[in-house]
Amino acid sequence: MKTIRRVSRSQRRSRSLLILMLSIFLLEAVFVADAATLMVGTEDSIQAAIFKAKPSDTIIVNAGVYYEHLKVDKPVHLKGIGWPVLDATSSGSAITIKADGATVEGFRIKNAGSLMDMKASEAGIKVLSSNNRIDGNNISNNFNGLLIQGGRNNTIANNTVDGNLGFGIRLDRAMNNTIANNSLDDNSQNAFDSGPNLWDNNRYGDYDLPEKGCSDRGDGICQRSYTVPGGLNVDLGPRAKRI
Template sequence: MTTFPQHSRNFLFTVLALVLPVLLGAATILAKTLTVSPTGKIRSVKEAVRLAQPYDTIWVNAGIYHENEITIDKPLAIIGRQQAVLDARFKKGIFSVMAENVLIAGLTLQNVEESFTKNYAAVRVRGGGHVTVRNNTILNSYYGVYLEQTDSCTVSHNLIRGNAKQESTSGNAIHLWRTDHINIVSNKVSGHRDGIYLETSSNSTITGNISQNNLRYGLHFMFSDNNSYQRNQFMRNGSGIAVMYSRNIIMTDNLFEENWGAAAYGILLKDITDGYIERNIFRQNTTGIYAEGSSRLLLKNNEFRNNGWAVRLLGSSEDLTFEQNNFIGNTFEISTSTNYSSHNTFRANYWSSYTGYDLDKDGTGDVPHKPVKLFSYLLEDIPTSVVLLRSLFIDLLELMEKVAPVLTPENVLDNEPSTRLNVWKS
């Protein structure tokens, strides 16, 4: 077996390094452009896809195209000009992508069929990877964008608006199942069952999305580790946000607002381990954060304002650290269940209900703050007693409990409460 001498091996690499980009560039140059238009030679996207060679670009001119089940099995860019509408007329889905390096952009996709057995979507990606879905308007679709067993895709700047009436007959706006390295950026999703749904999908970034008025959850994920959620806004969703059974979660700079209802939560954390929840705003939710079986989370610099319950901790939540948050005007600040015995830390938070003093004026209260009120403790056991909210009798009990604590957990304490609002840079 012969081996190249050192210098000629280097030469070979140099040649390759110079020639390869040229070859690849040639492929791009050779790529054709096809145009679909209602009156032109190619009158349907499906036809164009059939005619196209890999790496071709298909432009879709303005017009309404009644199409469904367009299967893309080669690398393609499909770009809509203004007013290019693909209408499935409630028969199956629209795009089904099974290749790598596909771009779908600038199109209006609408009227995808609802089904109990098939997950029809405006854009469905199965397998492949490096698919980009960008700047599309997806209206009235069962599922909006459905990514399945794929990786390194980007879903960005889409407007996905559904018309869901019932949870059982509606799909999710953006649905991820068994994916890796997906970016979901600056989409506006509304009127679906869940706004953004992830299941067994890892290493994703969900940034700058607005998810509102969905029937169930604005964001819903489970078994999805190592994801980050940043600068998103979740408003007025039927049940708020539910995140479950996941590790290494980063949630920062999000807004959770007006998630109101019997079972609505700003965030419901169920079995979430290792994560950062920082600089989020929880405003006017029935419950800001509801934590169950979650552990090793750092909650820092969040603002809880005008919620019914700012935070509800079930006994099974451990090692949560609440640091430098602002609790302002919540009916109940922290509420815990009766069997609470865990080790959660509260440090340097601002509590608007704090009644202690700060003699040395260093901004830290000299008396510890107990955020669990007797009444909120009572409510966990006897929910019906909510009728006694703000009654004089409860106030008297509260006063007695304050003087001589008997019932409220001793270990839920902020030993160094901040007497000024905490400030931070976002």
């Protein structure tokens, strides 16, 4: 006589949950396994590599000067090795990010935009999307340094943004972005933000001078907060120059 084993509803639910979790894990493993690394040298085109890349691929760009205007329309990781220079030749934005989930790090970016840009809409890096990361770049001698228009949940961190004719970092109609640990210096206006975003531990030109009221108590953080022009955002711990 066979014994009939009854499976409770909670057991069935647990098994279904386990199967679902295993399926998600396998899908993620396949996705990661499919990620590739593409190499770019000075004889190559970065834009061509972006065109060939698949989502989640890493594009390694070696040292050199690249005269290009990049359109990032998929979630790829652009990684500079040896500080490659992206020169926009005084027209248009050097990098325009349209896809969600892209990363740009390790580049020197210059000569984006021009005095003829009456709308001030061009920048070294222009972000039109969400969930991107701009990390560890040098963005100098552009019309605007970094411009985020309408994006959410982007992270702008550890960049040096200086010597730009317009804004260093500007956010328009953008929400829930994080701007942290950047150095903003010698821009016509270092920062501007019209929306609710998080600013933390950035350096703003000569704001850290003693006569500006910055007393860092030896920890490298100004005790006086910095109000970001354009809205209600406040950096409660702006960085002192010497660190």
